[in-house]
Amino acid sequence: MTTAPALEVQRSNGVAAASCMERLGSAADNLRRSVVGFAAKLGKIARDDPRRVAHALKVGLALTLVSVLYYVTPLFRGFGVSTLWAVLTVVVVMEFTVGGTLSKGLNRAFATLVAGFIAVGAHKVADLCGDKGEPILLAIFVFLLASAATFSRFIPEVKARYDYGVTIFILTFSLVAVSSYRVEELIKLAHQRFSTIVVGVLTCLCTTVFVFPVWAGEDLHKLAATNLDKLADFLEGMESECFKEDTTSEDLESKAFLQVYKSVLNSKATEDSLCNFAKWEPGHGKFSFRHPWGQYQKLGALCRQCASSMEAIASYVVTLKKSQYPEANPELSSKVRTTCGEMSLYSAKTLRELSEAIKTMTVPSTASTHMSAAVKAAKSLRNELSEDAALLQVMHVAVIASLLSDLVSQIKKINDSVDNLAKLACFKNPEKAQKEVVINIVS
Amino acid sequence: MTTAPALEVQRSNGVAAASCMERLGSAADNLRRSVVGFAAKLGKIARDDPRRVAHALKVGLALTLVSVLYYVTPLFRGFGVSTLWAVLTVVVVMEFTVGGTLSKGLNRAFATLVAGFIAVGAHKVADLCGDKGEPILLAIFVFLLASAATFSRFIPEVKARYDYGVTIFILTFSLVAVSSYRVEELIKLAHQRFSTIVVGVLTCLCTTVFVFPVWAGEDLHKLAATNLDKLADFLEGMESECFKEDTTSEDLESKAFLQVYKSVLNSKATEDSLCNFAKWEPGHGKFSFRHPWGQYQKLGALCRQCASSMEAIASYVVTLKKSQYPEANPELSSKVRTTCGEMSLYSAKTLRELSEAIKTMTVPSTASTHMSAAVKAAKSLRNELSEDAALLQVMHVAVIASLLSDLVSQIKKINDSVDNLAKLACFKNPEKAQKEVVINIVS
Numbered sequence: 001m002t003t004a005p006a007l008e009v010q011r012s013n014g015v016a017a018a019s020c021m022e023r024l025g026s027a028a029d030n031l032r033r034s035v036v037g038f039a040a041k042l043g044k045i046a047r048d049d050p051r052r053v054a055h056a057l058k059v060g061l062a063l064t065l066v067s068v069l070y071y072v073t074p075l076f077r078g079f080g081v082s083t084l085w086a087v088l089t090v091v092v093v094m095e096f097t098v099g100g101t102l103s104k105g106l107n108r109a110f111a112t113l114v115a116g117f118i119a120v121g122a123h124k125v126a127d128l129c130g131d132k133g134e135p136i137l138l139a140i141f142v143f144l145l146a147s148a149a150t151f152s153r154f155i156p157e158v159k160a161r162y163d164y165g166v167t168i169f170i171l172t173f174s175l176v177a178v179s180s181y182r183v184e185e186l187i188k189l190a191h192q193r194f195s196t197i198v199v200g201v202l203t204c205l206c207t208t209v210f211v212f213p214v215w216a217g218e219d220l221h222k223l224a225a226t227n228l229d230k231l232a233d234f235l236e237g238m239e240s241e242c243f244k245e246d247t248t249s250e251d252l253e254s255k256a257f258l259q260v261y262k263s264v265l266n267s268k269a270t271e272d273s274l275c276n277f278a279k280w281e282p283g284h285g286k287f288s289f290r291h292p293w294g295q296y297q298k299l300g301a302l303c304r305q306c307a308s309s310m311e312a313i314a315s316y317v318v319t320l321k322k323s324q325y326p327e328a329n330p331e332l333s334s335k336v337r338t339t340c341g342e343m344s345l346y347s348a349k350t351l352r353e354l355s356e357a358i359k360t361m362t363v364p365s366t367a368s369t370h371m372s373a374a375v376k377a378a379k380s381l382r383n384e385l386s387e388d389a390a391l392l393q394v395m396h397v398a399v400i401a402s403l404l405s406d407l408v409s410q411i412k413k414i415n416d417s418v419d420n421l422a423k424l425a426c427f428k429n430p431e432k433a434q435k436e437v438v439i440n441i442v443s
Numbered sequence: 444m445t446t447a448p449a450l451e452v453q454r455s456n457g458v459a460a461a462s463c464m465e466r467l468g469s470a471a472d473n474l475r476r477s478v479v480g481f482a483a484k485l486g487k488i489a490r491d492d493p494r495r496v497a498h499a500l501k502v503g504l505a506l507t508l509v510s511v512l513y514y515v516t517p518l519f520r521g522f523g524v525s526t527l528w529a530v531l532t533v534v535v536v537m538e539f540t541v542g543g544t545l546s547k548g549l550n551r552a553f554a555t556l557v558a559g560f561i562a563v564g565a566h567k568v569a570d571l572c573g574d575k576g577e578p579i580l581l582a583i584f585v586f587l588l589a590s591a592a593t594f595s596r597f598i599p600e601v602k603a604r605y606d607y608g609v610t611i612f613i614l615t616f617s618l619v620a621v622s623s624y625r626v627e628e629l630i631k632l633a634h635q636r637f638s639t640i641v642v643g644v645l646t647c648l649c650t651t652v653f654v655f656p657v658w659a660g661e662d663l664h665k666l667a668a669t670n671l672d673k674l675a676d677f678l679e680g681m682e683s684e685c686f687k688e689d690t691t692s693e694d695l696e697s698k699a700f701l702q703v704y705k706s707v708l709n710s711k712a713t714e715d716s717l718c719n720f721a722k723w724e725p726g727h728g729k730f731s732f733r734h735p736w737g738q739y740q741k742l743g744a745l746c747r748q749c750a751s752s753m754e755a756i757a758s759y760v761v762t763l764k765k766s767q768y769p770e771a772n773p774e775l776s777s778k779v780r781t782t783c784g785e786m787s788l789y790s791a792k793t794l795r796e797l798s799e800a801i802k803t804m805t806v807p808s809t810a811s812t813h814m815s816a817a818v819k820a821a822k823s824l825r826n827e828l829s830e831d832a833a834l835l836q837v838m839h840v841a842v843i844a845s846l847l848s849d850l851v852s853q854i855k856k857i858n859d860s861v862d863n864l865a866k867l868a869c870f871k872n873p874e875k876a877q878k879e880v881v882i883n884i885v886s
Contacts, residue, residue: 001623002590007820018771022633035642038647041598042594042598045594045597046594047596048527052594053594055593055594056590056591057590058591059589059590059613060585060586060587060589060590060593060595061586063585063586063589063613064582064585064586064589065580065619066586067581067617067621068582068747070621070622071578071581071582071621083621084618084621084622085562087614087617087618087621088614091589091610091613091614091785092610092614094593104544135514138514139507139510139511139514140509142503142506142507143506143751144503145504146502146507146534147499147500147502147503149707150494150498150499150501150502150503151485151488151489151495151499152538153539154488154495155484155485155488155855167534167535170502170506170532170534171531174510174530174534175527175530175531176508178510178513178514178527179513179527179528185827186526186878208755231718231854238847242468243546243630265747266711268711268712269711269712279754287868289659292864292867292868295860295863295864295867295868296864298860298863299857299860299864300851302856302857303671303857304708304858305853306634306850306853306854306857308708308754308755309754309755309758309846309849309850309853310850311748311751311752312751312752312754312755312846313755313758313843313846313847313850315752315842316842316843316846331679336841336844336859339844340847341852343844343847343848343851345849347847347850347851347854350854350858351854354857354858355762355862357861357865357870358864359859359869361867361868361870361871362748362873363708363862363870363871363872363873364861364865364874365866365873367858367861368858371854371855371858374851374854375852375855375858376566377851378847378848378852379853381600381848382848396780398841399759399841399846400685400756400759400760400783400844401779401786401824401846402842402864403752403755403756403785403842404681404786404790404821405786405824405825406751407626407678407752407753407756407786407790407818408468408754408786408790408818408820408821409818410676410745410748410749410752410795411744411749411790411814411817412744412814412818413747413791414671414746414749414794414797415793415797415810415811415814417547417742417745418671418728418739418742418797418800418801418807420738421735421738421739421742421801421805422800422805422807423736424579424735424738425734425804427800427804427805427806428804428806429803429805429806430802430805430806430808
């Protein structure tokens with residue numbers, strides 16, 4: 001027979017066990033949910049660009065190929081422990097694009113060669129100074145060369161194309177110079193290391209070029225076409241949503257065309273790195289070795305400027321649609337509206353045509369026809385308005401005034417953002433600061 | 444006595460020698476000039492930011508310190524050939540800012556530790572499969588882990604903060620797993636290598652933190668203030684050059700204030716990397732460890748949006764100044780002009796105040812007064828214009844129309860740029876292409 005308190009204990013034990021199970025269950029649930037969420041995220045990354053999966057497998061393949069060098073004994077005898085340098089090279093040199101891998105691989109191979117020669121020379125010089133002088137002289141050499149090479153990385157041209165090479169130069173020079181103090185067969189060591197690095201670089205190159213190659217040049221080419229398409233999307237959206245006769249003043253802010261050009265604004269970094277890599281790539285597909293890659297950067301700069309004007313228009317259109325005015329001058333309004341529609345439409349057509357021309361690599365044939373139609377519409381608008389000189393004059397000043405008043409509301413946002421920063425970062429209060437000064441002076 | 448032909452030969456020899464000397468002289472001249480030019484360029488890089496020289500010397504210092512480990516024999520006995528890994532670590536981990544070095548150093552140390560443990564585990568598992576199975580199983584492990592780790596680098600969060608760590612993870616795992624097949628004292632090797640890497644990282648950290656430290660956070664903080672100042676410069680320039688009563692319509696394009704905001708547009712990449720590094724830095728100077736660095740990115744985005752509106756205004760102002768119109772409605776024009784001046788002036792004052800507040804880290808006290816003056820001016824402008832409802836209505840449509848016609852001329856530039864690309868890259872001619880198709884069909 002169990003007494004009442006014992007029953008109570010049993011019951012509370014039961015409750016505790018149940019709540020424990022519950023907690024475990026909810027923890028398992030949370031875990032399952034976050035695992036599922038993570039898997040979905042990985043799936044999305046893979047689906048967005050399946051070449052990413054291919055790249056991951058390619059890195060695995062190249063590493064496995066190189067490690068076979070180590071396992072197969074006859075090859076290992078030739079290279080010795082230096083085989084590890086081949087593994088290291090593969091890990092560091094493999095990049096997503098062929099151009100990236102080529103740039104890093106060539107930088108690594110040449111920098112190793114040059115630094116190796118200089119380091120052997122430095123060793124010979126230091127050798128002349130006897131046992132005591134040698135380490136001191138070597139240390140001085142390392143200090144001077146490392147400092148000079150590091151400083152050279154601040155030169156923009158070096159930074160853009162040879163940054164990795166300079167790092168490897170410093171690395172190889174220090175390694176060879178420092179180990180020359182102890183290793184007897186320096187030349188043999190340097191030779192082994194260089195050959196293993198070349199083997200590593202060649203493995204990387206073969207894997208990137210022959211297994212699902214990703215060309216930086218092709219990506220840059222596609223990026224240019226996509227950017228033009230995005231700009232065209234904006235203009236088409238403007239035409240259909242703002243300048244059609246039957247457009248209703250509905251909520252514009254949620255429309256896709258007012259967001260799509262924004263990614264063009266931030267495309268500079270991607271474009272610069274792709275262009276840098278594309279210059280290293282050999283001819284492939286439709287692109288020759290001397291393809292004018294620099295031209296894509298110029299085009300990109302113009303597209304970004306365009307997108308930046310579109311940002312001004314977009315913010316203006318949104319505020320305009322919000323405030324309703326009576327149709328005071330219906331005739332002129334409708335005329336201007338029609339011309340705006342024409343300008344948008346023909347500009348959009350031009351951009352689409354240009355994008356298509358880039359995609360198919362054919363000379364744009366009808367783009368200039370659309371372009372002149374847009375220019376003509378712009379001119380006719382100016383003529384229309386210049387008939388009323390007073391209006392034109394006022395209008396010009398008014399445009400700047402409107403843009404400025406738009407700017408004022410943007411600066412208001414900056415003001416709020418800095419206020420927020422001041423709060424979060426606990427900025428000093430100026431009155432308090434003054435008081436403290438006063439107190440300090442008094443005391 | 445010399446005959447005439449011999450004299451001729453002598454003379455021509457003399458001429459040849461003279462021209463050779465001349466050529467040598469001009470080559471020496473060219474060389475001297477390019478050396479002087481290069482030296483001037485280096486001098487400018489150093490003068491622009493003297494911390495660059497300090498950084499170069501710091502890298503030299505850290506490398507020399509670490510190589511002393513190798514020269515001083517008792518230390519060398521403890522570490523063995525692994526000392527070279529300390530040299531390698533210093534070369535690869537030393538970055539310009541404290542945050543950069545910390546991020547790379549911690550990534551390197553932790554990734555080495557984790558990968559080392561996993562690799563030793565993989566070795567134990569592979570060991571169970573006998574002599575023949577071991578290399579096969581190790582190769583499979585290397586392939587799987589390298590592929591998975593490489594794929595993880597495409598996750599944006601990993602890419603932003605742990606990209607270097609993942610590289611080192613793959614590197615260490617492959618090196619340890621591969622060499623475990625031959626090296627007997629695996630644990631000892633792993634231990635030595637880890638300690639030398641820690642020594643390398645500590646050397647880097649001491650050098651970057653204690654010798655002229657460059658804090659990424661401080662640079663980010665200064666960048667925010669400078670960007671605000673640049674925006675203020677533009678507005679001040681507008682006020683004094685465009686909206687003063689006595690401004691002459693001189694050439695505006697060459698003015699500095701129309702160029703200075705442009706660097707704000709391209710500040711995103713620098714800002715993102717500084718912010719990423721700043722998050723790794725410990726508290727220093729006026730900044731605590733949990734300083735709201737993310738807020739600077741938000742502020743930066745707003746500043747870039749502002750700069751992009753300024754770009755639209757700038758291109759508009761330049762074209763406006765070029766075309767002269769008769770003063771048709773002098774009274775209204777002058778009113779609008781005055782209000783525009785007020786908006787620019789008070790906005791500029793707000794921005795200056797905010798920049799000053801960030802610089803001194805005090806709560807901006809009078810910025811909101813200036814801000815409300817600017818907002819009031821914008822409102823009064825709207826009221827002024829809304830008295831004439833017809834004008835307001837036309838004006839709003841006209842603003843968009845003007846902006847669009849401005850956009851048309853920008854798209855014209857894009858058109859020219861693509862034409863140029865088509866010429867340089869030898870795009871196909873569409874007519875020719877069609878003919879070829881026809882010929883193919885016919886034949």
